[in-house]
Amino acid sequence: MRVGQGGSGPGAHTPDGSAIEMYEQAEANGEDEFIDKAIDPKSSILELGCGTGRITRPLLARGHQVVAVDESAEMIARIPETETIQSTIGELRLDRQFDVVLMMSYLINVADDAERLRLLETCAHHVRPGGSVLIQQQLPTQLAEPVVLEREHSRMEISDVEHLPGNKVAATITHTRNGRTWSQQLLTQNLTEEHLTGQLTEAGLQLAEYLTPDTSWVRARPI
Template identity: 45%
Template sequence: MRSMTTYSRDGHSGSGSGAFTPDGCSVEMYARLPENGETAVIAAAAPPGATLLELGAGAGRMTRPLLERGFAVTAVDESEAMLAKIDGAPTVHAAIEGLDLGRRFDVVTLASFLVNTADEAHRGRLLRTCARHVAPGGCVLVQREPDGLHQALSPGSTWSRGAMTVTVVSLEPLEENVSRTCLRYDFEDAHWTQTFVSHALSTSRFETALAEAGLRLDAYLTEDRSWARCLPHRP
């Protein structure tokens, strides 16, 4: 039986200098981040020059390299401060859930593990937005937490990404497959934390969520199943 617990973003927070988004992301920190191989996955799965709707674009760490690869990107984010960092692409200041631009795109991306929200209703709204905006014959590319990620992390775990070091400050299990995690991001000149709740979606639960939103799995694009290409269920 599925848990009936409802998690909201009220429990998400961040610390450090500068502005923060409603889910605890530091605008300045995310503006510093380079892309992390995501655009290569997208480029291999999408037709050249495709129209692309980037949901949750943030400060543009993926937007810029996607533009450089020739995609016609429209970037969506709920944070005006994040979108202000993006040049060269039309931007839409809006929450993803409930978004309806009245047009469809060759490719829709939902990255940054947004699908791993611990709020099932919110997950459904995110995926329905993807389905609502993908063109016939197009695809939705979803990034999810790699299988086994929660089991591999523990307080004190650390890794580097360019000039940034990430440390797991705390990892608190809330119920089966749901955890509250606090991460610290250290740069030479600045430090931030972010606390968030996430659901480690099993493959079957992820695929069920897709189906409930009018999508079906076409293929996993990476060995760790962290990227999936999904197609719309349409007659």
């Protein structure tokens, strides 16, 4: 497991502690509709950190062409509907570019500047001139304090919250679905606009706009 990250519960886990079985049960929660409205019809999309295809499949259904990337062979084995590539994001270097590079799930909030820069350099390498890089970032309120969220068949608990220097936060997230429980330990970093724009520039990108009023979704473009 990576430093500051780990997972427990039934089934296999990825290097960052993500439980494959849990993510396989997860469904899109309107993200595909949001992304579809933010990009052109029938866009070519490079989805970084696709997991088990929670968003991949709805985007395919909306007519987009998606190449799905994840470091876990077990994750991408769940997405036979499209081209998949097993690779870490930082090491990925394809000889082609895409209309859209999509990096969701707060991957940008990795608590290491050097690794974050590698992620952004991968985005910059693969987006075509005039294309878009769509990034979902964590908000400071999301892991601010312990909380329990319950739905009809699921429960999520955020616990062990520790605020660390440099806008970093450590926490444990525990999911219970259909009587099965998984826990994941996280270490993340909340980004100021100055920090984010500085690293975007270093990677060859520029902040074009915030797609949501709360700044959780960012559009960047090649410089």
